[in-house]
Amino acid sequence: MNWNDCIERTHTHSVKWSTAPDEIIPMCIADMDFQVAPEIIEAMKKKAEHGIYGYTTFCQRYYRSIIGWWKKRFDMEIDQKWISFSPGIIPGINLLLELLTKPGDHVIVQEPVYYPFYSSIENQDCQIVRNLLVYNNGTYEMDFNDLEEKASHPKASVLILCSPHNPVGRLWTEAELSRVAEICLKHNVWIISDEMHGDLVYKGKRHHPLFCTHPNIKEKSVICAAPSKTFNVAGLQTSILMIPSEELRCRYETKLFQYGLMRPNAFGVEGTIAAYESSEYWLEELLLYLEDNLNYVMDYFQKNIPEIIPIQPEATHLVWLDCTQVGIQGEDLFRYFLKEAKIKFDPGYKFGKSGDLFLRMNIACPRERLEVAMKRIYEAVNKVK
Ligand SMILES: Cc1ncc(COP(=O)(O)O)c(C=O)c1O
DSSP states (O other): OOOTTTOOOOOTHHHHHTOOOTOOOOOSSSSSOOHHHHHHHHOHHHHHHHHOOOOOOHHHHHHHHHHHHHHHHHHHOGGGGGGGEEEEHHHHHHHHHHHHOOOTOOOEEEESTHHHHHHHHHHOOEEEEEEEEEEEEEEEEEHHHHHHHHSSSTTEEEEEESSOTTTTTOOOHHHHHHHHHHHHHHTTTTEEEEETTTOOOOTTTTOOOOOOTTTTTTGEEEEEEEEEEHHHGGGOOOOOEOOOOOOHHHHHHHHHHTTOOOOOOHHHHHHHHHHHHHHHHHHHHHHHHHHHHHHHHHHHHHHTTTEEEEESBSSSSSSEEEEEGGGOOOHHHHHHHHHHOOOOOOOOOGGOGGTTTTEEEOOOOOOHHHHHHHHHHHHHHHHOO
């Protein structure tokens, strides 16, 4: 793979690139500026050349590729019948909340967090309950006492867990997850565990699937996963929901049918198989490249832009930037860098009030582009002084 290739993405209907006018470097939206594994391209070509893109269904090989991946990467056994489908993680979360809540219920999130969760909760007329993460000494931790208090409320019905956590990059430990599971089980609160970044972990780190952290949690939780982030195939719109509870799974599948969402994209099954069966080596190379990019960025901020403190991520290709010392906040902070640096970040305030002084930066791009971006950030910060 040539990770240094700057592949043109403008005029390809890319969300990330089409929302960034000329000259702007988009460092927002969590997809990557890298070409996918050749095995996935081959599978797509074969499908394209077949020339018929009719209604599509799943096959044994598709299920086996998912089961094999989770066994190999996380040593987790999956029963095939748990595996259900969603065109994306967010549609899956929306449908699950429709099934697990009633209007007025409390749904807990750990702010700052991936902001579409908030709209998913509001869509159901539920109340967003914020179990704020504690920011201390450049890292984030869970506040378990507060979680317990919120979970014990009679209206608390679901916790949406982000594991690994977007945007703060924490890879929750087995002990932390087991405690979350314990609290939610005690108070009869479901956990929707969004694990879609679980493959993007840095050297020496390990993602712990929620099901492996507590013996009783499977029947009271759902894992959301996908090849989307791992293999840069979000546009194939093929996501996986693991629902061990038979009762919930049946209701979920009925919902999928009701909304006509039960069939995958014509390219999604082949893409998923090619990713999980044949592209692990690509992921290993990607992780090394991302680690180099991350080290470069962390070092650059420390040496040249001390006003911005990057939070060291343990996972994800996203870096959460503490811009407190820049002296601008909220939407103004986002707009300042858009105008002065011509960099489009994800605005921190969207992740919750506790993100007001932050920006989120996507480092999954060729080094050359990252170097231009860092220089522009440096110059923009110097202009504020
Ligand atoms: C934690 C998390 N969940 C869900 C999504 C969106 O997933 P999808 O596009 O499959 O709905 C993202 C995308 O960035 C994400 O970071």
